[in-house]
Amino acid sequence: MLKLVDIIEDDLNKLFLYETEDGYTIEGVFYRGNTLCISSQVGCPIGCVFCASGSKGFFRNLNTNELLMQYKLAQKILRGKITNIAIAGIGEPLLNFENVKNALTIFKNDNLKVTISTTAYPLKNFEKLFELNHNGVTISFHAGLQKTRKKIIPISEDLEKIKSILIKKLLPLSSRQRKKYQLGYLLIDSLNDDKENLKAFAEFASSLKLQVQLMMLNKVEGKPYKPVSEEKYIEIFKFLKSYGLIVTLSNRYRINKLGGCGTLCVNRWKNQVQ
Numbered sequence: 001m002l003k004l005v006d007i008i009e010d011d012l013n014k015l016f017l018y019e020t021e022d023g024y025t026i027e028g029v030f031y032r033g034n035t036l037c038i039s040s041q042v043g044c045p046i047g048c049v050f051c052a053s054g055s056k057g058f059f060r061n062l063n064t065n066e067l068l069m070q071y072k073l074a075q076k077i078l079r080g081k082i083t084n085i086a087i088a089g090i091g092e093p094l095l096n097f098e099n100v101k102n103a104l105t106i107f108k109n110d111n112l113k114v115t116i117s118t119t120a121y122p123l124k125n126f127e128k129l130f131e132l133n134h135n136g137v138t139i140s141f142h143a144g145l146q147k148t149r150k151k152i153i154p155i156s157e158d159l160e161k162i163k164s165i166l167i168k169k170l171l172p173l174s175s176r177q178r179k180k181y182q183l184g185y186l187l188i189d190s191l192n193d194d195k196e197n198l199k200a201f202a203e204f205a206s207s208l209k210l211q212v213q214l215m216m217l218n219k220v221e222g223k224p225y226k227p228v229s230e231e232k233y234i235e236i237f238k239f240l241k242s243y244g245l246i247v248t249l250s251n252r253y254r255i256n257k258l259g260g261c262g263t264l265c266v267n268r269w270k271n272q273v274q
């Protein structure tokens with residue numbers, strides 16, 4: 001069983017803190033007036049360098065009931081406002097594939113729209129993702145070159161292999177079906193904001209006509225990484241647009257200090273079980 005232990009809110013987002021039976025706290029965030037972003041794991045073994053979710057390590061997968069309870073507990077407080085679930089909080093959903101798949105089926109039976117965010121690790125589960133009845137998947141690239149991506153996502157699959165799977169799975173789809181898939185690129189100052197990475201990324205995205213989510217970095221305490229400047233952000237946006245890509249920018253909910261992308265964490269106020 002999962003317990004709701006606290007809610008912190010500001011003008012934009014509501015952060016839900018849940019406690020597991022074995023004493024960990026995990027988090028979900030309600031944003032845009034209709035979407036709950038939920039966690040799939042207690043901690044994260046992927047360890048993306050910019051992200052708070054994996055910075056205390058990885059403890060365990062969440063079971064199906066714990067995935068569902070994040071929604072049920074929040075929905076009760078929010079009196080039915082949740083219509084969309086984003087499995088994009090703490091954890092890599094593909095590393096907890098069976099529980100995520102079970103929860104997705106139940107959410108869909110409840111008429112919720114469900115999207116998933118993933119680094120495509122591990123590849124064997126990434127392949128299976130295309131068979132699920134989801135409403136959208138964002139694949140985190142964060143680089144155009146493998147050597148750069150490896151610096152940002154230390155536990156990751158080879159970019160060329162991910163691209164091959166995307167080509168194999170998406171090329172046969174109609175452009176309407178393909179719209180459910182987009183590539184994520186989170187910009188980090190002086191790490192992945194160079195032309196070489198962006199050009200390689202844009203060429204691949206445009207070859208499959210995939211939409212791009214261009215994300216601003218949220219600063220996480222204790223991490224040395226910096227967001228790019230506003231000017232650079234717009235310059236890169238225009239650069240990607242010049243390839244004919246549809247590019248969305250981080251909205252105000254995602255760059256919000258409370259509950260923005262990459263800021264959810266395990267055991268927020270606890271000094272415990274490491």
Ligand code: SF4
Binds near residue numbers: 047048053092
């Ligand atoms: S961005 Fe996602 S996959 Fe990467 S460390 Fe954070 S939670 Fe894990």
